[in-house]
Amino acid sequence: MSVPAGQHTVRRHNLALVLGEVAGPEPLSRAGVAARTGLTRGTVSSLVEELIAAGLVTELAAARGGPGRPASPLRLDPRGPAGLGLEVRVDAVGACVVDLTGAVRVQRTVPSDHRDDVPDAALGRLAALAAEVVAEAGLPIAGATVALPGVVGPDGVLERAPNLPRWVDVAVGPALGARLRGVPVRAANEADLAALAERWAGGPADAIVVSGGIGVGAGVLLGGALFAGASGRAGEIGHVVVDPDGRPCHCGGRGCLETVAGLEALTGPEAGPEAVREAGRALGIALAGAVHLLDVPAVVLGGGYPGVGPPLLDAVRAELQARVFSRTGVEVSCSTLGTDAALHGAATAVVQGVLADPGALIGAQG
């Protein structure tokens, strides 16, 4: 029997609506969901049954509240389809599994320098690591996202990663998917995923989230969503020029932010005694330009930057205060998510996708 398109669309919408209520902070029973959504109790029950069958929702034991029939609270099922997060860093690979409730169930990061590698070697190592964490988590996998330290085009191809010179136009998603028995793998820029992770952890809706590593990137949040630019490549703050005649950059330019504020310039063997102050100043200069161009009231320093210590933050603040002429100023803070923000963001992006449209997963389950 075929269902008319209209009804099908409405049901899919309502599945997301009900799951959204179940995912909310307050434990709700079927009756509670009906009250909050305006759907009938019959409709809610039918949708809840479907979500339970798909492994997305679980119904806890009835808790006796007021008078009448006891209400059984609904929760997201921590045994349900989980998100697989993957990451290729310049000097490591990482994999983690985040369950539907947002909990990190397994995570592993392995040092592995890819600067001289062709992609194949690194992707093989990453796929092996992924298989390990998936086996250890013992959860069904709804999908995967891989965080990459370079420019990812709208087609998901890694076009270029200045610190991985041999990675040019690599279809990382399909290459990993083939190694992972067909798990769908979406590729995204690591700084974009770290910015989303920041937002999902309660960070500001409008902000530039800078991800400090060997490379420097940023994810730009506007109205709580990622700002994509014309084609999803926005936020490449690492190649904003802070010193026009400065050191050559791996990107082919000169004096890019990354050459002064990348973690190797900051803490590597050639770093001078003033390296942190210089990096902070350079970050402040680049961020002043970004604030003027993008009109964002907040900056979050993430990745390896929080570990550098207060002098970096102080220098960034001082530079922004001297250079930004906005009436309200710019709020500068350090991320508390640690250096795995992008990896967790990658896994959480899958979970968020399931929560936003459970009907797609249910359709795929068959």
Add this chain to the structure above:
Amino acid sequence: MSVPAGQHTVRRHNLALVLGEVAGPEPLSRAGVAARTGLTRGTVSSLVEELIAAGLVTELAAARGGPGRPASPLRLDPRGPAGLGLEVRVDAVGACVVDLTGAVRVQRTVPSDHRDDVPDAALGRLAALAAEVVAEAGLPIAGATVALPGVVGPDGVLERAPNLPRWVDVAVGPALGARLRGVPVRAANEADLAALAERWAGGPADAIVVSGGIGVGAGVLLGGALFAGASGRAGEIGHVVVDPDGRPCHCGGRGCLETVAGLEALTGPEAGPEAVREAGRALGIALAGAVHLLDVPAVVLGGGYPGVGPPLLDAVRAELQARVFSRTGVEVSCSTLGTDAALHGAATAVVQGVLADPGALIGAQG
């Protein structure tokens, strides 16, 4: 008799739909509009009558085409409600009237240096100029937009204009409206209006349009629309830092693009022999950062820049080529709209508003 909200909304939507067809490149009769919109001929005729009564549409003499009743082509009425464009420049005021068909009917610009002025004096001069052009045009005025050389907040207040130090938090729109017998005056950043003008003239949908004057600003187009940032203040490229230890800027910072590439630095008495090359280089450096942050594939140099000549454009292109690592490169061109792009854009913004929602104007008329 009151009309139910639903019907009212539908009628307003259909008025815009019909006017949009009339505004299109191809002359259409009522029957032609009905065929293209899917509305009944009776509905179209009733909407067309309303648009004619409001002075927005005119029906030309019947042209005998094929067999049957001759079709009378509908056109936008050049005698209908027009847009008043106003502009406060650092060193001039301007006013123009653009009719519904997009034609500039009257325009006047008067030198008037406002750097030491309080707003009142300039606004008085601008209002007098506006009254002159309105009288000369002899058209009903649907509304006005005023282009301003500074940051305009979401509430329409000019917060700050670095080259007009005494203009701080000025409600320019209401101040002009009061002087213009209540014509509604909306305030907007001049570079934003120039960017929209570029788009309305057939320019690229995704671009940074730089407006070179005594100050330097930019309007950012994404998907054909203005990119606003978090609160409408995006695009302040003039205060992107190109030389961290450079000259002090009126904004309070140092080494801002404006200090090297503003028209006074470029062509003023203190400009050195290399000024154009230095300005081009600085523009290229700032634009490289903007392209990396905003992800736009095109740059249009407008305002006074096209008048500076090819060496400026060449220097910008060379710098962008050396510094942008996008796979597709950046298309750099000069605007052909001249230094009045913002002023014309201001008037055209009013006309575009009428075309997008004629029901609002008809409601205000009636």
